[in-house]
Amino acid sequence: MGQAVSAETLDRYSGGTSVRNNQNLSGTVSNNSATKVNTGSNVISANSFSGATGLPTVIQNTGNNVLIQNGVIVNVQFKP
Template sequence: MAVSAGTLEHYSGGSSLVQSNQNLTGAVTGNSASQVVTGTNSITGDSFAGASGLPSVIQNSGNNVLIQNGVIVNVQMKP
């Protein structure tokens, strides 16, 4: 059963500053690559066909690479 807007008013969080931080730390050390061939990478027009949510793409065509990715999603609900 749905809750009325009047009832929800009493549970409102009000307003505030939201600050989110991510500290991603990593290191690539002691690696080696010799006589390697890297390829290509591409995203075509249909790559995200039918995608939903928060799609993310990380591409790399190199060697001995550390890729770090972080996503922070803040959702604010208002009556």
């Protein structure tokens, strides 16, 4: 993992100096058509997230000609 960072170096970065909470999502759905289509159902079963770690994300859609955009911002604070 490399060398540890000194306490003096960490002290300069405390307080969120490198925090970026900025997301720009932009999308367009146009000039589409859907005729004679069947859509299904969205199901999340009881064990869908069994053993999941981290930040599981679920995005579901039963429509047609849909633009789905997703963004996640995670802020982590380490306190002694």
